[in-house]
Amino acid sequence: xxxxxxxxxxxxxxxxxxxxxxxxxxxxxxxxxxxxxxxxxxxxxxxxxxxxxxxxxxxxxxxxxxxxxxxxxxxxxxxxxxxxxxxxxxxxxxxxxxxxxxxxxxxxxxxxxxxxxxxxxxxxxxxxxxxxxxxxxxxxxxxxxxxxxxxxxxxxxxxxxxxxxxxxxxxxxxxxxxxxxxxxxxxxxxxxxxxxxxxxxxxxxxxxxxxxxxxxxxxxxxxxxxxxxxxxxxxxxxxxxxxxxxxxxxxxxxxxxxxxxxxxxxxxxxxxxxxxxxxxxxxxxxxxxxxxxxxxxxxxxxxxxxxxxxxxxxxxxxxxxxx
Ligand code: ADP
Ligand code: TRP
Numbered sequence: 001x002x003x004x005x006x007x008x009x010x011x012x013x014x015x016x017x018x019x020x021x022x023x024x025x026x027x028x029x030x031x032x033x034x035x036x037x038x039x040x041x042x043x044x045x046x047x048x049x050x051x052x053x054x055x056x057x058x059x060x061x062x063x064x065x066x067x068x069x070x071x072x073x074x075x076x077x078x079x080x081x082x083x084x085x086x087x088x089x090x091x092x093x094x095x096x097x098x099x100x101x102x103x104x105x106x107x108x109x110x111x112x113x114x115x116x117x118x119x120x121x122x123x124x125x126x127x128x129x130x131x132x133x134x135x136x137x138x139x140x141x142x143x144x145x146x147x148x149x150x151x152x153x154x155x156x157x158x159x160x161x162x163x164x165x166x167x168x169x170x171x172x173x174x175x176x177x178x179x180x181x182x183x184x185x186x187x188x189x190x191x192x193x194x195x196x197x198x199x200x201x202x203x204x205x206x207x208x209x210x211x212x213x214x215x216x217x218x219x220x221x222x223x224x225x226x227x228x229x230x231x232x233x234x235x236x237x238x239x240x241x242x243x244x245x246x247x248x249x250x251x252x253x254x255x256x257x258x259x260x261x262x263x264x265x266x267x268x269x270x271x272x273x274x275x276x277x278x279x280x281x282x283x284x285x286x287x288x289x290x291x292x293x294x295x296x297x298x299x300x301x302x303x304x305x306x307x308x309x310x311x312x313x314x315x316x317x318x319x320x321x322x323x
Contacts, residue, residue, distance in 0.1 A: 004138035006040035009057035014198035016183040016191035024142035067282035082300035090131035130154035225256035240274035
């Protein structure tokens with residue numbers, strides 16, 4: 001299995017990013033023959049238009065992934081822009097990408113609806129994403145559900161290139177670990193940076209506790225039993241509490257006679273415990289940014305070597321080399 005995924009450095013990672021995407025990276029790095037993970041700063045440039053912020057988020061993203069358990073001895077970790085071959089590959093793909101394919105992309109339409117400017121970069125983003133995947137002969141791409149359409153676009157683009165120029169690219173599969181990993185935010189909607197409803201993975205526990213205490217709940221009377229299914233607090237609790245804790249909380253919900261304040265407190269306690277080791281590891285990496293830069297440089301070297309081979313194959317196939 002050849003695994004690849006990228007994550008945009010557009011702000012601190014939140015529980016949705018972790019349980020929806022990053023957790024899959026960590027599981028797959030154990031079993032994959034090869035795995036590549038990158039901080040997608042070229043993609044983030046479509047929305048983050050502030051030099052210092054983009055630089056900071058890029059380094060922070062790498063530190064976060066390492067702290068969460070990404071192991072550079074098992075997986076290749078690098079920064080997107082350190083592998084310029086993908087931009088060249090993306091042009092080759094762009095020439096064969098129908099406009100209609102990109103016009104149908106929901107993520108582009110969503111971003112425009114949220115008020116982002118319709119740049120050519122934002123529009124053709126899925127083609128660069130396709131190049132990212134194809135450049136490493138990746139067959140497995142762990143992503144959250146909302147990214148599956150882009151994997152399909154990648155398959156379409158690669159399939160038509162192969163059809164026109166002969167077998168050149170490996171067609172990837174999107175992999176969503178489990179559907180329940182769609183994480184709700186503090187307002188009950190999908191957790192997302194753009195909705196301002198996130199719980200950041202590495203926030204100070206005190207700040208996180210306050211955010212948890214403010215999570216919106218219904219105004220059910222204390223004595224009424226409550227269905228734990230579909231309850232925001234319970235959904236979040238399931239992510240960070242032990243199985244026994246979840247079982248006993250389920251009984252409490254069904255029995256009634258409890259206040260949401262107690263559930264929030266239990267959730268904050270479980271969260272603090274769940275992230276404690278990663279938080280400690282993060283402090284260690286953050287104190288040694290040059291060591292992180294070295295890890296990224298070594299990763300970029302390996303990634304470039306791989307991407308260059310695939311680029312040469314594609315250039316040769318379509319006739320921009322060997323003339
Ligand atoms: P955001 O919506 O906060 O901008 P991104 O779009 O950068 O997050 O998402 C990065 C990765 O995390 C994607 O693979 C996405 O599917 C996953 N992800 C983001 N939010 C959630 C969520 N609430 N539940 C599950 N997965 C999520
Ligand atoms: N588009 C992805 C996101 O917004 C990030 C990304 C860029 C990516 N290139 C990729 C994901 C290649 C998987 C494979 O989350």
